[in-house]
Amino acid sequence: MSAGVRDPGYRHGRLPATGVLLVNLGTPDAPTAAAVRRYLAEFLWDRRVVELARPLWWLILHGVILRVRPARVARNYAAVWTDDGSPLLSISRQQAALLQERLAQRCPGPVKVALGMRYGNPSIPAALDELRAAGVERLLVLPLYPQYSATTTATTVDRIAEVMRNWRWLPELRFITHYHDDPAYIEALAASLRAAWEQRTPGERLLFSFHGIPERYHRRGDPYPCQCRKSARLVAERLGLPDDAWAVAFQSRFGRDPWVKPYTDATLREWARAGVKRVDVVSPGFAADCLETLEELAVENRDLFLGAGGEEYSYIRALNDDPLHIDLLESLVLRHASGWPETAPAWDAATADAECDASRERALAAGAPD
Ligand SMILES: C=CC1=C(C)c2cc3[nH]c(cc4nc(cc5[nH]c(cc1n2)c(C)c5CCC(=O)O)C(CCC(=O)O)=C4C)c(C)c3C=C
Numbered sequence: 180m181s182a183g184v185r186d187p188g189y190r191h192g193r194l195p196a197t198g199v200l201l202v203n204l205g206t207p208d209a210p211t212a213a214a215v216r217r218y219l220a221e222f223l224w225d226r227r228v229v230e231l232a233r234p235l236w237w238l239i240l241h242g243v244i245l246r247v248r249p250a251r252v253a254r255n256y257a258a259v260w261t262d263d264g265s266p267l268l269s270i271s272r273q274q275a276a277l278l279q280e281r282l283a284q285r286c287p288g289p290v291k292v293a294l295g296m297r298y299g300n301p302s303i304p305a306a307l308d309e310l311r312a313a314g315v316e317r318l319l320v321l322p323l324y325p326q327y328s329a330t331t332t333a334t335t336v337d338r339i340a341e342v343m344r345n346w347r348w349l350p351e352l353r354f355i356t357h358y359h360d361d362p363a364y365i366e367a368l369a370a371s372l373r374a375a376w377e378q379r380t381p382g383e384r385l386l387f388s389f390h391g392i393p394e395r396y397h398r399r400g401d402p403y404p405c406q407c408r409k410s411a412r413l414v415a416e417r418l419g420l421p422d423d424a425w426a427v428a429f430q431s432r433f434g435r436d437p438w439v440k441p442y443t444d445a446t447l448r449e450w451a452r453a454g455v456k457r458v459d460v461v462s463p464g465f466a467a468d469c470l471e472t473l474e475e476l477a478v479e480n481r482d483l484f485l486g487a488g489g490e491e492y493s494y495i496r497a498l499n500d501d502p503l504h505i506d507l508l509e510s511l512v513l514r515h516a517s518g519w520p521e522t523a524p525a526w527d528a529a530t531a532d533a534e535c536d537a538s539r540e541r542a543l544a545a546g547a548p549d
């Protein structure tokens with residue numbers, strides 16, 4: 180506990196609020212090399228993300244990666260940046276606002292939704308401060324990662340625990356660790372594919388492309404690739420797709436170690452060479468479109484497929500602010516918050532306040548806090 184941290188004083192009569200913290204990965208503040216360097220320095224220093232021994236990794240990260248990568252990656256960010264900023268941030272903000280509206284209609288007591296990014300801004304500490312200021316005494320954390328991975332979900336929990344080490348008065352806490360097989364998630368994905376296929380003929384094959392992780396992390400117990408495959412299988416079953424009409428692959432490889440296979444780029448190249456002309460690509464692991472979908476999937480991999488002999492490549496966007504996606508988030512929150520009293524107990528607020536004030540006065544009389 181760091182000295183000097185003072186929580187808001189306890190008030191007997193106050194109506195406790197329920198907080199929902201939506202978390203996503205985070206993004207640079209601007210599409211510039213300097214902002215990307217700051218973002219990557221925080222992100223890639225996380226031990227959950229890169230497990231190499233610290234002294235060796237510090238040398239590689241600061242000596243090579245942060246000197247070379249930011250300029251190139253900043254150009255990619257510039258190509259997808261919008262008037263509203265980074266797509267990941269602007270879509271996440273819309274999701275938080277829509278979920279706030281829904282929950283305000285559905286919950287009898289006060290509910291506050293806040294958005295925190297694991298790296299960069301708006302930060303998790305800032306989001307937690309916002310929730311604390313709103314009188315949140317029960318907190319549900321919803322990391323927007325449908326498939327659990329230590330590199331994303333667990334590091335969110337780490338960060339929250341780190342911040343709360345400095346709090347005296349903790350809220351009741353719940354974490355949603357995954358929703359990869361939730362029927363509402365599977366249906367939202369299936370519906371988005373059906374909607375795309377009402378606009379145009381389906382491709383010959385559908386590729387479910389997920390962000391990868393190093394193979395070693397999976398060997399050591401990270402369940403992420405299994406949950407990805409299960410999500411894809413459930414969607415394919417729901418759509419009635421034959422087994423040879425779809426596949427799962429992993430994208431966004433980083434560094435030299437092998438990552439979970441098959442790789443998205445290799446799969447698309449192989450399909451094109453085998454004579455597949457038209458493909459659909461969907462990326463169900465991303466709750467919001469971001470650099471990895473709008474640039475790597477929708478541009479780089481399209482060029483690669485068309486360059487290898489393919490003729491039509493359709494990227495089907497993430498669930499973003501789709502009403503079925505907000506339905507899913509709402510149902511996750513209501514289910515995981517169940518059992519929490521939805522309204523405050525019937526306090527006699529005036530008496531309770533007097534009791535509370537008297538108790539603080541006694542404490543203050545015994546010695547003022549520093
Ligand atoms: C060792 C490196 C990385 C691991 C492990 C990793 C896992 C992982 N990441 C996401 C989701 C996203 N990643 C994004 C960008 C991104 N990812 C890495 C590296 C690892 N990711 C880097 C270096 C970057 C930045 C871009 C770059 O330099 O190439 C993003 C997009 C952010 C944005 O601003 O749009 C997302 C989202 C998941 C789901 C995951 C493991 C399951």
Ligand SMILES: [Fe+2]
Nearest residue numbers: 204390431471
């Ligand atoms: Fe990533």
Ligand SMILES: [Fe+2]
Nearest residue numbers: 404405406408
């Ligand atoms: Fe498995």
